[in-house]
Amino acid sequence: MLGTRLTLRGILVSTAVFYSALTLPAQAATVLHLSNSGTADNPLQDPAFLSSSTQFFVDNVSGQSAAGPTTLYFLSAGAAPVINSISLTAVSNGGVVGATTAVTFGAVTDTTLNFTSSSPDLYTLVGLNSGNNSINWSNxxxxxxxxxxxxxxxxxxxxxxxxxxITGKDFLEVNGTFGQGTVIAPYIAPDLFTSWTNTGVVTGAVPEPSTWAMMILGFAGVGYLAYRRRKQPSFIAS
Structure with a gap:
């Protein structure tokens, strides 16, 4: 009986720890970086593949100020993106995290532009004079x-x-619905932008943390029930 209790406790504790780890903010995996050069991120990250289809972050790694407004550009061969909420978290250049506040935003707008193999880079296509030219068809x-x-x-x-x-090293949190294959390129006027290296592409290939947690809890429960059944004595009627 003691062994059974310890086994069950081990399963529950391990599952709880794993669930807690999965539900921590996954910001590091879903960040699109901005700078005045557009190349502040790891050059081997080409582009930033986003497993989440419901959330991403825009991070000001340059520490420079940009008055705004911010424009989020989306390339989609399917459904239009849906934005539910956007918030701004203040972070100083020294890394001190301040308040998080909701920010207002306009409706998702179809620019009527099409990005094809004959198009210039995205920033030029949408009429911006500044911006990195690496968000192009070849890449x-x-x-x-x-x-x-x-x-x-x-x-x-x-x-x-x-x-x-944006000021300091603030970051934006964007929540909504973004279909697989959606390309995301932020721009903050007058001179903070991203490059192809830091552009987001939604893959939607990895289950959300809550889905993984429920699967693990289910497997743990099934395993424990099987264990209990093997331990139960069998009675054969005479």
Missing amino acids: LSSAFNAQFGSTPASFDVYSVLVNTG
């Missing part, structure tokens, strides 16, 4: 062919205007 198609096996012939270009600038 996009190479990443899509490697990740998904093919590249759509054309992407619709959507934009969302966010009523905030």
Whole structure:
């Protein structure tokens, strides 16, 4: 009986620890970096593949101020993105985290532009004079062919205007719905932008942390029931 209790306790404790780890904020895996050069992130991250289809972060790694507004650009060969909420967390250049506040934003707008193999880079396509030119068809198609096996012939270009600038090392949290293959490129006027290295591409290939946790709890429960059944004595009627 003691061994059974210890086994059950071990299962429950291990599961609880694993569940807690999975439910911690996954910001590191879903951050799109901004700077005045667009190349502040690890150059081997090409681009940032986002497993979450419901959340991403925009981080000001340069520490420079930009008055705004912020524009989020989306390339999608499927459904338009949906934005539910956006918040800004203040972080000083020294790393001191301040308040998190909700920010207002406009409707998702179809720019009527199409991003194709004959298009210039994205920032030029949408009419920006500044911005990194690496968000181009060559880089996009190479990443899509490697990740998904093919590249759509054309992407619709959507934009969302966010009523905030950024200072220090603030970051934005964006929540909504973003279909697989959606490309995300933020820009904060007048001169904070991203490069292809830091552009987000939604893969949607990894289950959400809560899904993993429920699966693990289920497996633990099934394993324990099987263990109990093996320990129960068998009675054969005479």
